[in-house]
Amino acid sequence: MGRRHGKETKRFSRFIRLLSRLRPLELPVTHRHNSVELYDSGRQFFTALFAAIRTAETSLLLEYYLIHHDHTGIEFANELAAAVGRGVRVKLIYDYIGCLDTPTSYFKNLAWQGIELLPFNPPSFSRGLYLFDMRDHRKMAIIDGSVAFLGGFNIGDEYAGRSSARYNFRDFGLAIRGDAVGELAAIFKGTWAGDFTAHPGQIRKERATDPWVGDAAVNIISGGPRQRRSFIRESFLVNIAAAAEEIVIATPYFVPGPRIIRALFRAVRRGVRVQLLLPARSDVPFMLLLGRSSYATLLKGGVEIFELEREILHAKVMLIDGERAIIGSANLDQRSFHRNFEINCLVDNSDFGAQIRDLLREEIGMARMVPLHIHERRGLLVRIMERIVSLFGWFL
Numbered sequence: 001m002g003r004r005h006g007k008e009t010k011r012f013s014r015f016i017r018l019l020s021r022l023r024p025l026e027l028p029v030t031h032r033h034n035s036v037e038l039y040d041s042g043r044q045f046f047t048a049l050f051a052a053i054r055t056a057e058t059s060l061l062l063e064y065y066l067i068h069h070d071h072t073g074i075e076f077a078n079e080l081a082a083a084v085g086r087g088v089r090v091k092l093i094y095d096y097i098g099c100l101d102t103p104t105s106y107f108k109n110l111a112w113q114g115i116e117l118l119p120f121n122p123p124s125f126s127r128g129l130y131l132f133d134m135r136d137h138r139k140m141a142i143i144d145g146s147v148a149f150l151g152g153f154n155i156g157d158e159y160a161g162r163s164s165a166r167y168n169f170r171d172f173g174l175a176i177r178g179d180a181v182g183e184l185a186a187i188f189k190g191t192w193a194g195d196f197t198a199h200p201g202q203i204r205k206e207r208a209t210d211p212w213v214g215d216a217a218v219n220i221i222s223g224g225p226r227q228r229r230s231f232i233r234e235s236f237l238v239n240i241a242a243a244a245e246e247i248v249i250a251t252p253y254f255v256p257g258p259r260i261i262r263a264l265f266r267a268v269r270r271g272v273r274v275q276l277l278l279p280a281r282s283d284v285p286f287m288l289l290l291g292r293s294s295y296a297t298l299l300k301g302g303v304e305i306f307e308l309e310r311e312i313l314h315a316k317v318m319l320i321d322g323e324r325a326i327i328g329s330a331n332l333d334q335r336s337f338h339r340n341f342e343i344n345c346l347v348d349n350s351d352f353g354a355q356i357r358d359l360l361r362e363e364i365g366m367a368r369m370v371p372l373h374i375h376e377r378r379g380l381l382v383r384i385m386e387r388i389v390s391l392f393g394w395f396l
Contacts, residue, residue, distance in 0.1 A: 028219040028231075028346075034178030035214030036347050038355045042161035045153050045173040046072065052143045052175070053079045060090040061142040061188045063343075065098040065135065065329070068156035069106045076155050077106070081113040090115045093191060095136040096122040098154075118192055120341075134225050136191070137340035139329050140184060148181045150174055150328055150345050152252075152316045159314070169283075169314035172327060172359070176345065180218040187222050187343065216349035223330060223342040230337040232330045232344060237263050239320045239346070243272045248319045248360050250277040252312070253284065254291035255333035261297065268302035277364055280307035287333075289389045292375075299372040306367035316344075319360060323353035 039045035053060060060083055067073050080090050092110065096119040099107075111117055120136035141149040151173025153159045158169050176184075223232035240247060240263040247267055254276070256264075264274050276298070282288045295305060318326040328344030330336040347353070 028221055028235075029183065031178060031180035031183065031218045031220070033214060034176055034180050034216045034218045036216045036218070036349060036352050037175045038352060038359075039151070039173040039175070040355075040359050042153060042159045042169070042171060045149070045151065045171075046075075046160045048175060049141060049149050050075065050079050052147055052149070053083060053141070056083050056086075056088045056143050058088060058144050059142075060088055060144075061140075061185060062091065063093040063136065063138045063140050063188055063191065064155050065095045065137045065139060066154035066156060067094055067099055067102055067106075068154075069102050070157045071162055072157050072160040073102070073106070073155050077110055077113075080110065080115050084114040091118070091188075091192060092116070093118045093120055093136060093188070095120045097135060098137075120191075133339055135335075135340050137329050137336065138343040140188070140343055142181060142185050142188060145181060145185055146177060148176045148184045150176065150184075150343060152314050152329060158312075166311075168311050170308060170311040170363070171314040172317055172356075174327060174345065174347070176218060177213045178216075178218070180220055180345070183220045184343070187220070191341070216347055216352060218348075219346040221326070221328070221330075221342075221344040221346060223336070223340070223344070225339050225341075232342050233257075233259070233337040235326060235344065235346060236260060236318060236332065239318060239324065239326060240264060240267055242324075243267050243320045245272060245321050246319075247272055247274045248277070248357070248364075249275070249332065250313065250315045250317050250360060250363070251332040252279050252282065252314045252316070253287045253331040253333045253335075254278050254294075255287075255335075256294070257334060257337070260332065261294065261301075264298070264303055265301045273304070274302070275304045275306065275364060277306050277308060277313065277360060277367060279313035280309040280368065281312055283312060286389055289385055292378075293387070293389065295370060295375050296372065299370070299375065305370040306364050307370060308363060308367045310366060317356060317360070319353060319356050321353075322357045323350045324348045325353055325356045327356070 039048060060080065067076065080092070084090050092115055107117060121134055139151060139153055152171040153173050157163050158167055159171060161168050221231055221235045223230060237259065268274055278291055279288065299305060316328060316331055325347050326344055327347065328342065330342040330344050336342050
């Protein structure tokens with residue numbers, strides 16, 4: 001008991017010191033008494049999402065970076081059209097560049113069915129490269145203001161587990177019920193209205209339908225390029241600094257930058273075990289080279305690295321001491337920190353944390369560990385390519 005109390009005291013003091021660096025208005029609101037449900041496979045997630053859409057009575061608010069015109073995308077469109085037919089108001093935000101490969105006819109059909117559409121940031125070269133490069137990378141669905149679905153899942157067969165095993169994406173998602181749903185609805189409506197400047201503490205959340213439904217404390221972390229500082233990165237830094245025993249991170253695109261690396265090294269020096277689960281294969285091959293360019297530094301600093309080979313890793317989760325999890329759309333990379341609009345959820349709940357821990361332990365157990373001496377044997381050509389790609393790391 002004394003050991004646990006000492007661990008919590010040290011962690012709390014570090015947590016308070018980190019929070020003191022943030023401006024008061026920038027602190028996220030903690031929503032208590034939520035229920036959270038974890039989905040550890042695409043089939044499970046989409047079964048639950050489509051079932052929830054079928055129960056909608058008044059509103060559906062949906063925001064997705066990528067929507068494919070495949071089996072899953074067609075099923076998604078059919079569910080939305082059926083909801084409109086029942087009298088439900090349906091609003092969908094999709095990223096213009098993310099959906100560049102999706103036929104225009106797909107969205108024209110949605111509009112014809114009565115779905116209200118907002119393509120995010122269509123190209124306009126007159127506004128300059130900076131605005132052109134801003135992307136809406138969020139993935140969320142809010143049903144009747146009472147339940148929200150978040151995570152890394154886009155709308156497509158590879159996310160739903162309908163592709164061949166080699167090309168399926170390994171991802172996590174969750175459903176939230178409770179007071180936090182009101183903040184998510186307010187964030188969506190701000191994006192719909194074109195307001196991207198609000199700080200987390202300034203967002204006027206809507207009243208949730210069922211505010212007291214569980215015992216999970218939830219913080220919503222909304223990130224975007226128009227913030228003075230990256231709230232996404234700050235939330236990672238605060239929680240790394242608060243860790244007392246263990247940090248486990250899974251991310252598909254790993255370009256952490258020096259601040260995150262220094263925070264991980266400080267954690268290792270105070271006795272925290274730090275493990276990274278990263279992809280062995282990627283849908284963006286350059287990102288593998290870029291991520292691996294920091295392996296030697298991390299391994300020498302005591303960080304353990306594992307690569308998932310069975311599927312393409314797409315899950316984005318950080319677990320602190322087995323009980324506090326950050327899960328959502330943001331990768332541990334510079335694009336998510338500075339140029340994408342992202343939505344993450346910090347869940348402080350021992351049961352939810354234990355589920356995440358079991359899943360990550362299972363994945364790490366089947367992944368390939370990267371020893372320093374093996375990594376150092378990579379060829380000269382690979383090292384040269386890593387150096388070249390690292391020059392453009394901020395832009396990828």
